[in-house]
Amino acid sequence: MSAKRPSASPASGEKKRRKAITLEMKLKIIAQHEGGKPVMVISRELGLSQSTISTILKDKKRISDAVKSSASIKSTVITKKRAGPIDDMEKLLVEWIEEQVQNRIPLSLLMIQAKARSLFNMLKEHADPTYTQMFTASHGWFQRFKKRHNFHTVKVTGEAVCADIECAEAFKEELHRIIVEQKYLPEQIFNVDETSLFWKRMPECTYTDQESKAIPGLRDHVTLLLGGNVAGFKLKPFLIYHSENPRAFKNVSKHTLPVHYRHNKKAWMTSALFEDWFLNCFIPQAKEYCRQNNIAFKILLILDDAPGHPRHIGTMHPDVKVVYLPLNITTLIQPMDQGAIAAFKAQYLRQTFAQAVEATESGQTLLEFWKGFNILNAIQNIAAAWEEVTEQCMNFVWKKVLKTCGNTFNGFNKDCAVDEIVTNKILMLGKQLELDINEEDIHEIVSIKTEEISGEELIELQEERSKNVEPEEEVIPNPLKQFTTKKLAEAFATIGKGMRMLEAMDGNYERFARADRQVQDALVCYREIYNEKKKQTVCSQFDSIMKNTKPAKSSTKVNAPMPSTNYSQASPEGREIDNPGTIAFTSSNNTF
Structure with missing residues (x-):
């Protein structure tokens, strides 16, 4: 009988380490599979075995429930949480710790234990009178709390109490x-x-x-x-x-x-x-x-x-x-x-x-x-x-x-x-x-x-x-605001009317003229938009007319007059609008 083949492990005697998978990664795997990606492809991309991927997919409901119950997405273990004030206290304590870390406030074990007891007592006061469970924020509880919420090290980072x-x-x-x-x-x-x-x-x-x-x-x-x-x-x-x-x-x-x-x-x-x-x-x-x-x-x-x-x-x-x-x-x-x-x-x-x-x-x-x-x-x-x-x-x-x-x-x-x-x-x-x-x-x-x-x-x-x-x-934004030539023309007319009212009331021509220039300058960008919109409208109308015009048969003689090149005979619609919705803010020769 031949000897057994030696193990192919990289280091003899060493056990293969298990790879910890966070809730965040599990959610990503579930989302990829629901999106149509096969288990084999997910396994190859993430370097995980297919059996591991399959186990995660079978455990989808429990993973989803854990996330809904405010479990940390960095957590690698799904634990059964106790209902009541202790569970609520831990949720609030996670919020508080993350806020302290975000604001670079130093933390210690005693501070966290004191805050936990304070939150628990506050929540217990509003709980059912029959609730009699005690909570002391022991060292053992803290170690389990860190593991549940992936607080492996409460690191004091950032601004210290005493500046050097x-x-x-x-x-x-x-x-x-x-x-x-x-x-x-x-x-x-x-x-x-x-x-x-x-x-x-x-x-x-x-x-x-x-x-x-x-x-x-x-x-x-x-x-x-x-x-x-x-x-x-x-x-x-x-x-x-x-x-x-x-x-x-x-x-x-x-x-x-x-x-x-x-x-x-x-x-x-x-x-x-x-x-x-x-x-x-x-x-x-x-x-x-x-x-x-x-x-x-x-x-x-x-x-x-x-x-x-x-x-x-x-x-x-x-x-x-x-x-x-x-x-x-x-x-x-x-x-x-x-x-x-x-x-x-x-x-x-x-x-x-x-x-x-x-x-x-x-x-x-x-x-x-x-x-x-x-x-x-x-x-x-x-x-x-x-x-x-x-x-x-x-x-x-x-x-x-x-x-x-x-x-x-x-x-x-x-x-x-x-x-x-x-x-x-x-x-x-x-x-x-x-x-x-x-x-x-x-x-x-x-x-x-x-x-x-x-x-x-x-x-x-x-x-x-x-x-x-x-x-x-979940709110889906409505269509974005848009300019229309009609509304822009109405806006110009309204502003023009307002400026004429100011002109009629103001006895200081120099002040009104200065305000008039400032308003005109401010509206230049909107006039440019109006002109561009108007050009697009005229071009689209012209294209529509050309498409609807039937070409004459070759055997038919058409004695049509040549189009005039005289600008004065052109219709107003065919001319370019340089000053749309003209806003005449100039003085009407009033004597002040």
Whole structure:
């Protein structure tokens, strides 16, 4: 009898390791199979055995139920969860931990255990009186909780509690060396940073407790990525919201929004979204900026060490060098944290207050205004507020990270800038709304750091999203807005009528003439659209006539007159319209 063939395993005596498959991967496998891809092809592409793929497909219902029950898609184990306050507590605790990590707040075992006990006790108070189970947040529970939700390591990342001033100075020297050696210009040095914006959160005195429950989305938030360069140029805001197609976007193309709009369930920055911003938003805008300023596209991008900033970003474009701020010093020298974000939030609050004043003056109540205020209104205010952040402010924020940049840092103070907006504008608008607010209330809203969400707020936020997110994301946008020659002509006529009314009332001819020129200049783009639409209409009508004209038989003699080339005999429809819907804003020789 021949000897047994030796094992073909790569290392004798070693057991073959099992490959852990996450829920995310299992969902992908199920989706591919439902899309018509054979098991054999999926197996070959993913490097898994066909039996493994078949087992996953047979377990489809249990996998789907696990995802619906808010299990982490990174989890590799589907466990049977206990119903009641403990299950609800773990869902809220996952939300809280992810929020702390997103905001770069250090976590410890004791902090997580204390939060778990607090959430459980709060939920138990509202549970059935017969529920008597106890919960101590033991070490064993924590180990099982980490395994269930794939929190293998609760890593403290980002801004530390104690900032290291000496490290900040050393980084400043190193950055200066890089700038000098590579000869970077102020226009080529950029920084960006994320901030959370609770877009409906106002000072508590602007509504009562009962009113706050009646206002949808009061604790809803977006994540904004804001940034610019040393020269004061501001990048287009990158906004992350939890809904792909909010109801407010009906008839609105997201490509026309004044922000780069993205979405995910948590409305947080992820590595994938940051890569999307880097390649599809930052690179094109920075290239165009350099081209307009006749400078080389050679960029130095300064980032903090946030969880959503992948380290390989620096290798994704040969002309962009990425430098990361060291741990523990971000709060000291991160440019955007030195006044730009605070000024933006102050301007956002001012914009929103101004709209509230306008609404109340037109007959609305403050509660009605808040109910009607949606994410599209917030995006418009975000764009307007970012526009109001001055070039001087954007230049000043680099003072703590750059050794020198000319004398452009002189004469600006970030605290004074925000104080001026708060004292002179927001408080005045608050008085018009008859609100009893002070500077401390406003500074609490515009502060850069996001305050921790309480247990009650976590519950309300989860309930609100469970009710609203699904219907919103199923909304199919209606056809996009379109121009028509008829509507454009009506618009021109209406504007012309309005200008003639102003002319009849204004005794100052010079003022009216100046306004007339500005309006005419502003309408040039719409006149061009009208002319183009009109040409297309005339051409289509001509083509239609030619198609319907039957050619004469060869044996038939036709003595038709030759068409006239005299322009004066041509019909008005055949002439090109240079000034459609003519708006005669000129003076009618009135004597003032």
